[in-house]
Amino acid sequence: MLLIWSGWGILVLPVVFGTALLVGASGGLALRALGHPELTFLAVSLGLLAAAAANWFVGRNLNGTSPRELLDLATNQRVLLHRVHKLFWIRMEYWSVPVALAALVPLLALRNL
Numbered sequence: 001m002l003l004i005w006s007g008w009g010i011l012v013l014p015v016v017f018g019t020a021l022l023v024g025a026s027g028g029l030a031l032r033a034l035g036h037p038e039l040t041f042l043a044v045s046l047g048l049l050a051a052a053a054a055n056w057f058v059g060r061n062l063n064g065t066s067p068r069e070l071l072d073l074a075t076n077q078r079v080l081l082h083r084v085h086k087l088f089w090i091r092m093e094y095w096s097v098p099v100a101l102a103a104l105v106p107l108l109a110l111r112n113l
Contacts, residue, residue: 003087003088004087004088004089005085005086005087005088006084006085006086007062007083007084007085007086008062008085008092009085009086009087009091009092010087011058011062011085011092012055012059012087012092012095013087015051015054015055015058016051016052016054016055016095016099017051018051019047019050019051019054019055020044020047020048020050020051020099021047022047023043023046023047023050023051024043024044024046024047024048025043025047026043027040027042027043027046027047028040028043028044030043031043041106041107041109042106042107044106045103045104045105045106045107046103048099048100048102048103048106049100049103051099052096052097052099052100052103053096055092055093055095055096055099056093056096058092058093059085059091059092059093059094059095059096060093062085062092063084063085063091063092063093065083067080067081067082067083068080068081068083069081
C-alpha cells in the first residue's frame with residue numbers, strides 16, 4: 001500500500017487506530033464486566049468518536065502554527081512559509097470527519113435491538 005503524506009500527516013494512522021483501539025477495548029471490557037456483552041458495538045462507536053476527537057485536536061495543533069516569515073534579499077519581499085501536515089493530500093484534522101461518520105455505523109445496530 002502506498003502512503004503519501006507531508007509533514008507529520010502520517011500521525012493520522014497511529015492517532016486514530018491507537019485511540020480507537022484503546023478506548024474501544026476498555027469500553028468493551030467495561031460493558032462485559034457490567035454484564036452487557038451484547039452492547040460492545042457501543043464501545044466500538046465510542047472508540048471511533050474518541051479517535052476522531054483526538055485526531056482533530058492533534059491536527060489543529062500541528063496545522064495551527066503560525067507561518068515562518070522570511071525576507072527575500074534579491075527582491076526585498078516577505079515570504080511566508082507554511083508547514084502543512086497532510087495524509088493523501090487531506091489535512092490531518094479533516095480526516096476526523098470520515099472517522100466520526102464511521103462511528104455512526106455501529107450505532108445502526110441499535111435499530112435491530
